[in-house]
Amino acid sequence: MVSTEQTISVTINGTTYERDVEARKLLIHFIRDDLDLTGSHVGCDTGNCGACSVIVDGQLVKSCMMLAVQADGSNVETVEGLADGEQLSKLQQSFRDHHALQCGYCTPGMLMSATALLRSNPHPSEDEIKKGLQGNICRCTGYWNIFEAVKAASE
Ligand code: FES
Ligand code: FES
Numbered sequence: 001m002v003s004t005e006q007t008i009s010v011t012i013n014g015t016t017y018e019r020d021v022e023a024r025k026l027l028i029h030f031i032r033d034d035l036d037l038t039g040s041h042v043g044c045d046t047g048n049c050g051a052c053s054v055i056v057d058g059q060l061v062k063s064c065m066m067l068a069v070q071a072d073g074s075n076v077e078t079v080e081g082l083a084d085g086e087q088l089s090k091l092q093q094s095f096r097d098h099h100a101l102q103c104g105y106c107t108p109g110m111l112m113s114a115t116a117l118l119r120s121n122p123h124p125s126e127d128e129i130k131k132g133l134q135g136n137i138c139r140c141t142g143y144w145n146i147f148e149a150v151k152a153a154s155e
Contacts, residue, residue, distance in 0.1 A: 003019060004022055004023045004024070004056065005020045005022055005023070006021060006072075007019070007020050007070050008020075008021055008068060008069055008071065008072040008073075008121055009072060009073060010068070010071050010072065010073075010076055011075045012029075012031065012035065012074065012076045012081075013037075013076075013081030014081070014128060015129070016078065017034075019034055019035075019081060021034065021068045021069060023067070023069055024067070024082050024107060025056070025067065025068045025069075025116070026045075026064050026065075026066065026067060027056075027061075027063040027064075027066040027067065027068045027070070027076075027132060028040060028042055028045075028052040028054075028063040028064045029042075029048040029053070029068070030068035030071075031076070031078060033036075034068075034096070036154075037078055037080055039079040039080045039106055039108050040052050040063060040078050040079060040108050040109070040112075041046060041105055041106075041108055041109065041126075042064060043066070043106070043109075045064045045107065045136070046064070047061035047062050047064060047105070048137065049073075049109070049136070049137045050062060050106070050109040050113060050136030050137060051105060051106055051108065051109040051111050051112070051134045051136075052064045052109060052112065053089055053108070053110075053112040053135070053136065054076055054077060054078050054112055055076070055112055055115065055116055056071060056074050056075070056076050056077075057074050057075055058075075060112065060113055060116035062135070068071055070115070071101075072126070077112070078108075078155055079107075079108035079111055079112060081147075082083050082111060082115065083112075085099055089115070090142055090153050091111060091114055091115060091118065091149070091150070091153045092111060093153075094149040094150070094152045094153040095107065095111065095112045095146070095149045096117070097152070098146075098148045098149035098151070098152060100141065100145040100146045100148070100149035101141065101142055101146075102140035103139075103140050104127070104152070105137070105139075105140075106137060106138040106140075109136050110133065110136050110138065110143075110146055112125045113132060113133055113135060113136050113152045114132065114133065114146075114149075116127075116132075117129070117132030117150070118153065118154055121155060122152055123154050123155075124150075126147075126151070129151060129154070130147065130148050130151075133146065133150070
């Protein structure tokens with residue numbers, strides 16, 4: 001029988017992992033199931049909710065929309081990489097200070113989208129913040145505190 005597995009090497013938050021993966025495996029499942037990095041969530045598996053957002057080679061990506069084999073040789077950042085040890089990133093601290101989460105399911109994706117936004121545009125306008133987060137669904141907060149947290153982190 002022909003193997004459908006491929007060996008890939010992906011650097012995640014500075015650590016390089018080499019693994020054999022099924023060609024059809026999604027990047028989010030590789031990250032969560034193969035590497036046990038469960039900070040990134042699966043909300044829909046169809047590219048709608050943004051809970052699985054990660055940064056791949058500097059680009060914001062919904063990791064349920066990318067195959068693990070497509071990330072071969074890439075540099076991936078997940079929510080686990082935002083803090084420096086016990087020290088939260090400025091954005092994470094701002095989420096905490098502004099009560100920008102309730103159940104927390106959307107939070108990893110929100111943080112990665114907002115991180116990507118603030119890297120490309122450190123002082124976004126209010127409209128730019130809203131556009132930067134439009135790919136992420138939150139079913140709890142009504143979005144306002146998330147918006148306030150990102151705005152405060154950009155000031
Ligand atoms: S799980 Fe990827 S966008 Fe919802
Ligand atoms: S805090 Fe619950 S989905 Fe956003």
